[in-house]
Every structure is written in structure tokens, then in C-alpha cells.
Amino acid sequence: MLSDIQIAQQAKLLLIKEVAAKIGITEDELEFYGKYKAKLSDDLADKIKNNPDGKLVLVTAINPTPAGEGKTTTTAGLGQAMAKIGKNAIIALREPSLGPVFGIKGGAAGGGYAQVLPMEDINLHFTGDMHAITAANNLCCAMLDNHIHQGNSLMIDQRRILIKRCLDMNDRALRNVVIGLGGKVNGIPREDHFIITVASEVMAILCLASDISDLKRRLGNILVAYTFSGEPVYARDLKADGAMTALLKDAIKPNLVQTIEGTPAIMHGGPFANIAHGCNSVRATKLALKLADYCITEAGFGSDLGAEKFLDIKCRYAGISPSAIVIVATCRALKYNGGVPKSEVSNENLEALKKGIVNLGVHIENMRKYNVPVIVAINRFGTDSDCELEYIEEYCREKGAEFALSDVFCNGGEGGIELAEKVVEACEKPSDFAPIYSLDLTVKEKIDKIAKTIYGASRVNYTAAAEKSIAEVEKLGGGKMPVCIAKTQYSLSDNPALLGAPKDFEITVRNVSLSNGAGFVVVYTGDIMTMPGLPKSPAAHGIDVDENGKIAGLF
Numbered sequence: 001m002l003s004d005i006q007i008a009q010q011a012k013l014l015l016i017k018e019v020a021a022k023i024g025i026t027e028d029e030l031e032f033y034g035k036y037k038a039k040l041s042d043d044l045a046d047k048i049k050n051n052p053d054g055k056l057v058l059v060t061a062i063n064p065t066p067a068g069e070g071k072t073t074t075t076a077g078l079g080q081a082m083a084k085i086g087k088n089a090i091i092a093l094r095e096p097s098l099g100p101v102f103g104i105k106g107g108a109a110g111g112g113y114a115q116v117l118p119m120e121d122i123n124l125h126f127t128g129d130m131h132a133i134t135a136a137n138n139l140c141c142a143m144l145d146n147h148i149h150q151g152n153s154l155m156i157d158q159r160r161i162l163i164k165r166c167l168d169m170n171d172r173a174l175r176n177v178v179i180g181l182g183g184k185v186n187g188i189p190r191e192d193h194f195i196i197t198v199a200s201e202v203m204a205i206l207c208l209a210s211d212i213s214d215l216k217r218r219l220g221n222i223l224v225a226y227t228f229s230g231e232p233v234y235a236r237d238l239k240a241d242g243a244m245t246a247l248l249k250d251a252i253k254p255n256l257v258q259t260i261e262g263t264p265a266i267m268h269g270g271p272f273a274n275i276a277h278g279c280n281s282v283r284a285t286k287l288a289l290k291l292a293d294y295c296i297t298e299a300g301f302g303s304d305l306g307a308e309k310f311l312d313i314k315c316r317y318a319g320i321s322p323s324a325i326v327i328v329a330t331c332r333a334l335k336y337n338g339g340v341p342k343s344e345v346s347n348e349n350l351e352a353l354k355k356g357i358v359n360l361g362v363h364i365e366n367m368r369k370y371n372v373p374v375i376v377a378i379n380r381f382g383t384d385s386d387c388e389l390e391y392i393e394e395y396c397r398e399k400g401a402e403f404a405l406s407d408v409f410c411n412g413g414e415g416g417i418e419l420a421e422k423v424v425e426a427c428e429k430p431s432d433f434a435p436i437y438s439l440d441l442t443v444k445e446k447i448d449k450i451a452k453t454i455y456g457a458s459r460v461n462y463t464a465a466a467e468k469s470i471a472e473v474e475k476l477g478g479g480k481m482p483v484c485i486a487k488t489q490y491s492l493s494d495n496p497a498l499l500g501a502p503k504d505f506e507i508t509v510r511n512v513s514l515s516n517g518a519g520f521v522v523v524y525t526g527d528i529m530t531m532p533g534l535p536k537s538p539a540a541h542g543i544d545v546d547e548n549g550k551i552a553g554l555f
Helices: 004-010 014-020 041-046 071-084 099-102 120-121 129-149 201-208 212-220 241-247 282-291 303-318 331-337 350-356 358-368 384-398 408-426 442-454 464-475
Strands: 031-034 038-040 055-061 090-094 116-117 156-161 163-168 176-181 190-192 195-197 223-227 232-236 256-258 264-267 294-298 326-329 373-378 402-406 459-462 483-486 506-515 521-525
Touching: 004 120, 004 459, 014 031, 014 038, 014 223, 014 264, 031 176, 031 326, 031 384, 038 190, 055 071, 055 303, 055 358, 055 384, 055 408, 071 090, 071 116, 071 256, 071 294, 071 326, 071 373, 071 408, 090 282, 099 464, 116 120, 116 408, 129 156, 129 163, 129 201, 129 223, 129 241, 156 190, 176 223, 201 212, 212 241, 223 408, 264 282, 282 294, 282 303, 294 408, 303 326, 303 402, 303 442, 303 483, 326 358, 326 408, 331 350, 331 358, 331 384, 350 358, 350 384, 358 373, 358 384, 373 384, 373 408, 384 402, 442 506, 442 521, 459 464, 464 506
Parallel strands: 055 294, 055 326, 090 264, 090 294, 163 195, 326 373, 373 402, 459 506, 483 521
Antiparallel strands: 031 038, 038 256, 116 256, 156 223, 176 190, 223 232, 256 264, 506 521
């Protein structure tokens, strides 16, 4: 059996200008990054701004195994299948982070015969967006420390610096560091921290900004520190917003690539859903909606994370609403939720599947709460047994949920035709989308609404630090913003060991911070880390390149 990268390397790619021509984009509206990648110009956005919007389809999932359950594969395959049935569709995806690529999960360009290409470029440096975001964030940090070193006229309290440096790599050694050591000329010594780039507020801002002016405004609004007297200090006070915007002037433009079958894909931005808001950029999604009859996009991890944030944060700010929601489910994830160790999820185990399938039921019910038609995509793996697949299908029937078996990994677009037809049907059904909470609620009321309505928690507890932070956030105007909850992706609760559909559990909020530029309040629960670490045997061990520059081992 061929690996993902071997399949990708055997594919014949169209020139990106040919992919663009399929959706009415001219060469003058492309900024080329080689033959097979391009950024979409602002001229294009201006030209199509009055086009009617297509239908928006969100792809989400149940709670996954550590390897993921194929949302990107399903999204790519669904885009390919739409072309097979004569529909004009564009997929809109996030860009991969180097952390998972070299860690445990691997790349994020799909798999098998439902991939986005060029796979190696996308999973590595792509068009440099991640590096630009990293540089812009760290420029602000450097300017802040320089300001303190040069006399500190703003009277910044170095004990209350909020912005953290970032790196798009899993490096646990950088979570807590001390900087400025080495004498008078090397800066003021202080404690500092690194987070992964995709968890940074700059990443969130890039994905929520409507244009470059909005980007600059949001960057200037980043709350970076407090003064000794307790007053807020923003990036604009450091005069960092202009230079940060300059570093991001190209990164804010969405990227056009293609699936393995030559259908268009826009990839832009890449916030994680367990520690950030988990959706690709507003600009990319809006472009796809103007360019096609269907925009198919995905949100990270399970619907309790990415989909909730997509629906309650992104849709609210972008003024968009989905016509259908696809929930990706797999036999192996349902068995994992039924208590099977991740090393054994490929083995047939109908009893564990029956125990874990309640997790799918919760996700179906949760997505219905947004008043949008829901379809379950049963993402088939080669190790799935017929009896396991049949059980999932019967469960969906009992729940009154539309479903389709998706075999896009092995068969590309042909394997997703049934799913595509179900999605088209769902998009024609009535829907009355609405977020599940009002912005008029307090921060605690919003957290409570999500915890009880989506997670199924019985109670929310707050540490003393969280209580203090919430008071500060509300004093600064964050009380009227949506909330972005950081929690484990493996459970509906904040405890990764509580699998399936846990009952009578409590959520503990340990801290809260204001992402003032992004426009939301970040709520930290459980032991979620904003700088992940590498596993004992990282994926990087298997990645190599030969004397001709051909890469192996990416997946």
C-alpha cells in the first residue's frame, strides 16, 4: 500500500493558473509562489465582493484519537466528490502547523486519494505565512523588552507582561524561560514563556481580520502588559502595530492550491482548536463563498471545540452562517471512546463500539442546537469491519440523522459521491442558524452556557486566579466579547480520561486572558498546554530527504 506522500508524489498537478481559471480567477489576480501555489490578490477580493454568496458547509467531528479522524481528508474528498456530481465547490482549510507535522499527528493536507497538493510544501514552509506570524509576534515582544531596557517611559511592570514569544514547533523546554541574563547591555532579566505560533493572538487576528486596515487596528489592540499602576499597555503604545502589519502584508492574502483531483482549495491561517479558535481565515472563507456555489470548510478537533468556536466566534464576526454541518465519525474513534487503548483501535471490537457510540450521539445533538441540518460522514478505514460500520449506520437511523459512508481515502471523489449528494440535499433544507449564547451575557454566563449546553457539565468551578482575571477582563471591555475555551480535545469534559459521553462532571477554569485584538476572551481549563511537547518517538524520526531533494516520511 502506498503512503500518503507516495500517492501525492505520483499525482500529476495542474498549473495553479489552470486551477484558478476554473473558478474565474485570472493570472493578474494571482501572486505566484512557484508553479503550484499562489496567493490571491486584493484586486480579486474587490472584483467579486458583490457576487452572491454560495452555501457554507462546515466539516467537524466526534472526539478523536490522538492521530485524528480524517476531517481534512473528508473535506478534500467532499470537494472532489462535488466536482464529480457537477457542483462548483471550493474547500477552505487551515494551514498545517509544524508542531504536529514533526510530532505525533503528522501533516494536515488530507490523506490517501483525498489530499491537498503540493503536500510537501503545504506541510512544511508553504508560502511562509507561519514564519511571518511568528516574526510579527516576536517583533512585538522584542520591542516591549527594548522599551523597558531603554528607560521604560511607559512604566511597564515586568512582572505583568502578558504577550509571550512564539515558535511553530513542539518544544516543551521553552514553556518557561528566563531572559535578559548576561549583564547591563543584554536586557532586563525576567521570566518569559513561549507558546506555539498557532496559539498566538497574532494568528487569531490574521484569521479574523477583514482587510489590512482591520489587521493593523487589531494588532494595535493587543493587550501586552500592565503598568506599575495597573493600567493596560497595548501594542500600539509600543508603536509596534505598523511594523507588525508590514511583516504580515503578504501573509494576510489567502493561498490557492489544489486537491489531488485538481479541484480548488484555499488554505489560510491555522489556529489550533484546543487552545485557539480552530478555523481558517475569514478572508479565505468569504472568498470561497463568492467564487463558488459551495464552500466546504473544516474546524479543528471535535464539534465541542472547533465547531463551537466556528459557530459562536467566526460566524458571528464574519456575518456568515452554515447551510449544513458534516460530523466525521470513525469506528476507531468510537472504540477509543468506548475504552479501547489507541494501540488496539484497529481491531474489531463491537462491544467497545457500542459503548463509545454515545459520543457520536452527543455531537449530533449539539450541532442540532444551532438549527442547521446535520449529516454524519462515516469515514471508512481499511481495518473497519462490516458489522461495525452497519452498527454506526443503524445508530444514525435511530437518531434520525442523515449519514453517508465516506471512502474518499481509498477512492477519492468517487468514494464521496453519496456524501456529496446528502450535503447538497441538506443545503436546500430550511435552517435558522443562531449562536448558542448572547454577547450580552457576562463572561461567566457564557462559559456556563457552553459548559452545560455543549460539554454536558453539571457545574463550572473557578480558581482564585480565574476570578481575578475575569474581573480584569470585564473592566477592560472583554465582557461583551465571545469566549474561546481551551480544553482537551479527547473528552467532552476538561479531563482527557473521561471518554464517551460523561455525566455529572465539573469543569474547572484555572485562568482567563483577554485577546483584545482578536476580540475574544480565552478561558483555560484542565491541563491544556499552549506549547506542546514532542512524544517519545516523534514523526520527525521517520522524515528524510534523499540526494535529489525528494522528501520521504511525511504523512
